[in-house]
Amino acid sequence: MADYIYTMEIRLTPDQQKGVTLVQDIARAAGMNVYLTGGAVRDIISGFSIRDLDFTVQGNPLKLQKELERAKAIVSASDDDLKMLYVTLPGNVRAEISMARTERYEKTGKPPFISPATIIEDLRRRDFTVNAMALSLNPGSRGLLMDPFNGAADIEAKLIRILHNYAFVEDPSRLIRAARFAARFHWPLEERTQARFDSARENNYIEYITDEAIGREIEQVAYEDDPLHILHTLEKEGWLKVLHPRWSSAKVDTAGLAHLMKTRQQMNEIGYSPDPAPAVMYFLTGRLGDKDITEMQKLIPRKDLVEAWRDLEDNAKTLAKRLNSKEAATPSRTWKLLSEVRPEMILFLAVTARQQAVLQKIKNFFTKWRQVQQKIPLPEMTELYITPQMPEYGKIANDVFMLLLDGKLRSRTETLKYLKPLAPPPPPPPPAPRRGRAAKAAAAAMQAATTANPPAKKKGKEPPAAQPAKPSAPTGSAAKAAPVQKPAATQKPAATQKPVATQKPAPAQKSVSPKSPQHPPKKKAAKPARQQSKKKKRH
Known part of the structure; x- marks a missing residue:
């Protein structure tokens, strides 16, 4: 699931992503399940440019119109029979929001019977396998791809395949759509689909096409990336006369159309995204009479496209x-x-x-x-x-x-x-950082060490040397062998010792003479030493 969400996010433009989020939130607030369906999912998977967004909700989308208009979306048209809204979302994003439905055809050329349905049932009533896919936008299943007819495999194989044998009989406009898709994608019709296509053309099922379907097909030509190529293909198949009996490639302002598409490309490169459809229709019908153009404009369902087409010259x-x-x-x-x-x-x-x-x-x-x-x-x-x-x-x-x-x-x-x-005044300097307990303890220890160990002076007198400690009195034979120490007054000062940081130096003591009363007399202490030496000699 995450792979398709990631693919959708990187393939949609920022304005299209905002449009998906807007419709998704409004449908959720209304308690409706919403899915991205049709050509949008096909183009996301195939890598072709995503021209518009198709949404399907399990409910009545006409109830969402007020909330969409509050979000600054323009509802250009609505279909009460099919329960469909034609919307231009903020950022000039075209979208269609339709009800999940089933279609039951009783006779060729007659409108079908419509009834609400689930999303899977809605996918079964579509035209081609590559258009019968849905991407869930609901919590818990967001990113789930529903592909009951294996449309992703046909995209990989680059084939256009109908869902059932009566596809062209039920809706003859699918003959024009098949030719348009084949010209746009440069994909061939699948073998069985081609046979059904030829059979429907021979039986002239196209005469049962409705005016609403003709208007939708005229509108789709205006949004093609290469409209002149599509027009030539439809003319070759004989479908251009179906859209309008006096419309042909000879009625096209070819030079103006080429200049238009080139200028549009230059504007896209510098960040502008104009909607070229009104100007495309202006040049595609450049040599048609005003009466013929008016007849075509009446059939197009999107009235905002018609108004922009009519006002082109005056605005210019x-x-x-x-x-x-x-x-x-x-x-x-x-x-x-x-x-x-x-x-x-x-x-x-x-x-x-x-x-x-x-x-x-x-x-x-x-x-x-x-x-x-x-x-x-x-x-x-x-x-x-x-x-x-x-x-x-x-x-x-x-x-x-x-x-x-x-x-x-x-x-x-x-x-x-x-x-x-x-220029504004420079900002004040940042405040000094607060120190914690550990930082304060470390700073105090460093200060104490610095106080106890002052740095050595390069010049001046050396500090006075510490005097040696008072020696302990010898006992036994060690007393006789030990040399008598001279008084401290006649003794040279000892080498200078550096005081330890954690201990204070012991106070200097004066040397005591051997005749001090603290020590035993010399004669009494010598006798036991002589007796011991005699005993050792005897042994």
Whole structure:
């Protein structure tokens, strides 16, 4: 389980991860089990770009609409029959939230009978094995992959396989979807699937396709990474005429579409993620009449896509007019203006603008002016304590950037001169660390040792030598053999001894003469010694 959660986290963009967390939390609060299903799981496992998120809940997702709108998600459309929400989550993330259901078809071309179901039953009613997988987002089973039809194996084998023999009969729009997947992934249809595909085309089951299915397929073409290739494939299979009878590759503005996809790639490289679908549809239908375009727009379920498609030209004219006005008279004003508008408007204007001044400003916005940001002296700002922790840091950095854009700060010296008055006072020194009992005891012992052993002086007199201790009196023959010691007055001083740190030196004692009354008389002490020596000689 953990492997799929890790794969999901590294494959989703940060905005998509936030979208998954948002839907997951709202569904849990409503007491519904929620799963990531369909194309999102397929693209996570296969490694293809994840274009949108598909969620399935065991319950009615229409009850989640108010909570989603409170979380700043845009609900662009809803389907009361299928119990489905078309949502744009924060960060411009497209998502669909549907009810886990079963579909029972009684006649080709007729809407199915819908009933609530479990997640496994919901996977059984899907089109292809690679789309019949679900990833649990529920506590206790988070990261569990449900793959009852072995779709992961078909992804590894790069095959498109239907779930049952009546897949194309029940829903003829799956014929268009199979051709679109084969063109996008460059995967062939599985042998049995190809046979059923050919049989359904020969029997002309495509004539039973519904208008809702046509609208969904037109919308999906707009979000393809290579829409022109998809269009050529559908035209070759004969399905493009099904989407609209007068739509063909000859009606496409090929040069404009190529320029659009190239500009979109450049914007992605510098961190912008515009939604190209409205502009893609504009160029895919560039040579169609207004009446034909209106007919196609009525079929698309996502009304926000339709509105953006309709407003492209008007928004581009308005933005071009603003770029030529005093509102964009300086580089800093132009930067501020282009930073506030939606990226989709800049993308379309960069492709369709004819005024050289407008094109140059857009080009500078993406290239030249971004290099000026590197001239902001970030290390010197840190030395001046102008760091991101300051509440005013964002404003200071932005003001410096604007002045650099307009050429009012031309060198690093001028920039530092501007920044120094804005620097906060340096922080106070840190307080002294508190010492514990062990540290205090060690410091006291070190001080005592230093006091007991003062360092030796290089110059001056040496300390006085300590006098030797008083000798003990000899007994027996040792008294006669021992030489008589001279008085202390006539004896030379002993060598200087260093006092021990833990013991005080003993006080010096005066030497005592042999005639001291403390010792026995010399004659009386000598007799026993002579008698002992005679006894030894006899023996």
